[in-house]
Amino acid sequence: MLLADSSHSPPDASTGQQRPAAEPLMIRSLTVKEGVQTRYFGQMSARVLLNLFDEAKEFMFNRNKPADIRELFVNIQKVHTSLQEEHVRATTPMTVFVDSMTPIQKRMVDILPRKAVCDQLVQVYIRSTETIFRMTHVPTFMHQYNMYWQGQPRPDVFLPQLLSILCIGYRFIGPGKGLSPDREGIHIPTACALVRTWLDSLRGKQLAEFSTLQCEVLQLAARRMIKPQNQESWTHLGLIVRMAMTMGLHRDPSEFGQKISPFWAEIRRRMWYTILEFDIQMSTQCNLPCSIRHGDFSCRPPRNINDEDLWPDMTELPESKPIEQDTDCRMQVFAASTMAGRFKVADILNRIDSLRDYQEVLDLGKELERCFDEVRYILPNTDPVDASGKRRQWMTRVIMDMHCRRPLLALYRPFALSTRDAPQQIMTGYLRSSMILLSYLDEMDPSSPEYAHAWHLSHLVLKQDLLQAAFSVCYYIQHAIPNLSSPRMSSPRSSPWSSSTKSDSVEDACVVACESSILLSVPRLKRKVEEILESMVRRIREIGTDTKDLIALTVVLSICVGGTPEQKRERIKQGMQAILDAGLQAIRLNQESITSMPMVAPPPSFPSNAMPTTLGAANQSSSPFVTSPDVSDLTPDDYSAWEMDFWTPLLQPGST
Structure with missing residues (x-):
């Protein structure tokens, strides 16, 4: 499979101007197993969103991780396998x-x-x-x-x-x-x-x-x-x-x-x-x-x-009410x-x-x-007399908002996260909508008896939306943090929402988006993703949900917030330990029991020459604590530390 390099938009032949074009690797993917089994994934998939984070992706696909983190990956995969087996049993008809x-x-x-x-x-x-x-x-x-x-x-x-x-x-x-x-x-x-x-x-x-x-x-x-x-x-x-x-x-x-x-x-x-x-x-x-x-x-x-x-x-039908x-x-x-x-x-x-x-x-x-x-006009934010009325009002507002928020995010996503010259309206609008979606539950009082039900509903209906929004917020954190202390552009801006305004770089556009509102400041972005992660880890503990996407999000956030290699490694370790502990509670085992379980390594789902070119060049990587594996030496056991289906590497532009 060949993917064209679309880092630069091709010119419009009629006008000579650049036209918007998102990089294919950032908006779609195709998995191929055994040469014939294929499945298409769009821009909402976690396996596509992971391509936005080179350093995190390199870390996840590398076999030469520190021993303690490698052990966490292996144990989490055992937990994941147990949870999957339990899910199959639970969803099998009698x-x-x-x-x-x-x-x-x-x-x-x-x-x-x-x-x-x-x-x-x-x-x-x-x-x-x-x-x-x-x-x-x-x-x-x-x-x-x-x-x-x-x-x-x-x-x-x-x-x-x-x-x-x-x-x-x-x-x-x-x-x-x-x-x-x-x-x-x-x-x-x-x-x-x-x-x-x-x-x-x-x-x-x-x-x-x-x-x-x-x-x-x-x-x-x-x-x-x-x-x-x-x-x-x-x-x-x-x-x-x-x-x-x-x-x-x-x-x-x-x-x-x-x-x-x-x-x-x-x-x-x-x-x-x-x-x-x-x-x-x-x-x-x-x-x-x-x-x-x-x-x-x-x-x-x-x-x-x-x-x-x-x-x-x-x-005869009655007249429609306002x-x-x-x-x-x-x-x-x-x-x-x-x-x-x-x-x-x-x-x-x-x-x-x-x-x-x-x-x-x-x-x-x-x-x-x-x-x-x-x-907001149809459903003014009034104060219901009871908790049940509060939850009903919340659910009605969320349903109405969500059915417009989802398409807006889908519309802006290919340009906000995959192009170099997106207008600031798209960059800021996408971040704002992502944060609003992540903040739906903020309207509910956590001490209310109705909160637990609202929490369950939000995860049942919005799980993939929450993950997509969390990955997207991490993208802004990644680009904004190194540039917040840098000198800002001297060119005046009438408004960050000006549709004709385009930033000189993705980094600058992310900074402008984060500075457009106190609700979008980098510290608040970081706290909100951490809250979502904690909530999803709790969900694993209570009902044993899938762990794969949370591992990716944990690694992405741990690296995006910056710091020394040791700080990043420690954040990854703590986050993965929390996922492992939650998974062990879900399957009612302790860490000693899961460590002693045999690891049955799945066969590689792709040939060695299909590894991403970024791994082959990892010695020049921006990740200071990831070293490059020798692809030709990988055995099935080497894959066991990270082979979790959606982590199958995607081909980079120029690969075959």
Whole structure:
């Protein structure tokens, strides 16, 4: 694989001016295993973000680490392997239900918890999910739900829908919920497997029923509770989008005269915009094209009305309420109003190599920034009377803000972190949005009884966003620290937000961004990343989450804050020891036990001549405590200190 050197933007032939071009190594990657297994990773992936930090990357890939740090790497990998094995066991469906010859509806009934538990999980689902994603008409579903517990007939699709809803609700209750058999909940892997079996058994006209589409979308949301791999969801979502289009959901119901009642017309609009929301989010996070483009559909957004304002026999829809008035559908209506801009972001990201200048990016950035002002207008920061109201207000604001913050970060990311001449608006705007995303929980009182639930929700929904933002803040720390004491440029600046202003260097642009607000000062940036790291280490301790990205972030932060080689090494050691201790607690072992465990080294996933050229030239490296390995001498045992899948080195420009 060859990657062109794009450190300098190619000139625009028509104007002779430089056009923006991000370095490919900094915005995308492709892993290749055994020569045929490949997977594409976009700019949000930690394995791509790590390429921003040469010194940290060289340290992680080097075999000649100090003995104490090397031992930490080996022990953490053992913990990681144990956690992965436990995760596989926890997410494996129970064969007694999945492989049974009993009719599928009977097996679904058998795994249902008792009614009191179902009541709780359904209400959690409604409060947490039926907000920006409108997958059910709540009164209709609750009518079927009550009929079921009264022993009355119900549609065959009801149980699959109920199981998916229970899965989503149970996962939102707390860490680890739904990953082990529990009489007070539901085993999510088993429930999802049964629903998938039922869906795969449908044939013919059943595949064109709205309730089947409803079940498919609910199943997608439920599976993401335990398997949040964006690429798998993106692939399956493509099928759902096409299924919805074959049912005509992409066209507004008014185009079909009296064939569709007002009630079903509005329910179809809600479902279509839910599918679009999933499509935009997953496509942006994967850095892959949307399954449908803005303009390929005519369906109008749903109205800002409550579910109780809709009923099957109604002859006319009520007028939409003002957006500042709270309703069951307000968040989806707000998200729909921003959808055009977010579709543009996905489009720009997938044709980034053809951009001629920054103007389109700047204009779209300003459009998204205006959405944040709308959020503040719609949801003024009032003081609720109780803790529950505080959490609901916080969650509503975060959901609205997040669905504009994510695309803004995705839009600015390729230029803020990968080009030399990005306008200051992009540099400062990207840092500011990264810090806001990292600071969502700051609105909540840590002593409040609602804080633990909010903390769980933030990590469940925003884990990858938090990691991306933390890596990004480290990039600014890395470039700002060596230059804060240097003489500043003498050229005047009207404002750091001036779209036409460009800094003389990346370092200067980072300094200007950090000095634009006290909230963006380097000490505060450092403290915020440390807080996120501590929070994620705690998450490992409580539920045994993945350790790989945290190791990379620990090394990156430890090196970016500067200091002597000994200080950097000691910070790395302390950070990795904290990760190891948390992992040992998660698997209930002590350090002596994990040290005595045998290390089974995985085979190298790449040939020795595919090592990065920066390692081959590490003797001239800027890292004073990393020495270069002799690539030709590496054995599988040498890889054991750092071979953790995403650390597979990427080819540098000029490599083959």
